[in-house]
Amino acid sequence: MKRIYVNEKWCLGCHLCEYYCAFANSGQDDMVKALKNVTIHPRIQIEQRGNISFAVSCRHCEEPLCVKSCISGALTRENGVISINPDKCVGCYTCILSCPYGAVMPSESGAIQKCELCTKNAGGEPACVKGCPNKAIVFEERQGAE
Template sequence: MKRVYVNEEWCLGCRLCEYHCAFANSGKTHMASALMNVKIRPNIRVEDDGKVCYAVSCRHCEEPLCVTSCITGALTRENGVITIDGARCVGCFTCVLSCPYGCVRPTGQGAMQKCELCLTNGGVPRCVIGCPNNAIVFEER
């Protein structure tokens, strides 16, 4: 099963992945129109303390705490990918509290959001395509 992996050695901390993620999930066709004057809510985020930096996104855990803790069954794991059904999410934030990686976040409009490996955005995660240094890869391990 292909996953998104991050090679810390090559992460430049440029945060392009964050913007590519936000754009991919905006439903718009032009990045400028999608992200102009918008506070982005990407599903991948760069952790950077000035010395070490790397991007973090959903690990699609085999025993996902977010799925187990979801009180409405909005979060499900199918074929190794954890997805969220926004219509069923009641915004209780339990998944946000339970994810050890901080990779489930509020959309700001009630429901939660998370990385779904760009399944509906062409199949190859846009953070991977947008990374200028091969620091984010989509591969079997």
């Protein structure tokens, strides 16, 4: 299955992936109108440790602890993609606590949000991958990787 991978050697820490993610999930057609004067809530986050920058997003694990811990059934795994049904989320945040990668986060609505590989909005290649100017984020299939 294709997943998002990050090469931290190439990451500039520019945060463009966060903006492309927020726009892709905004439901709007104009990036300026969607994001101008708005606090964004992307499903991918840039972390910085010293002079190293890297993007953190859902890894769509084979054995997802977030799905196993979800008491309401809001998180499901289908065709390798872990998706959220926000209408089922009760906001207990057990999934946030159980994710070893820190890839699940609260949304503005009180439910949770996480990367769904742009399956519900952009289709094809995830928006963060398309928008990365240095190609530090890739969407590819790798042997033996989870």
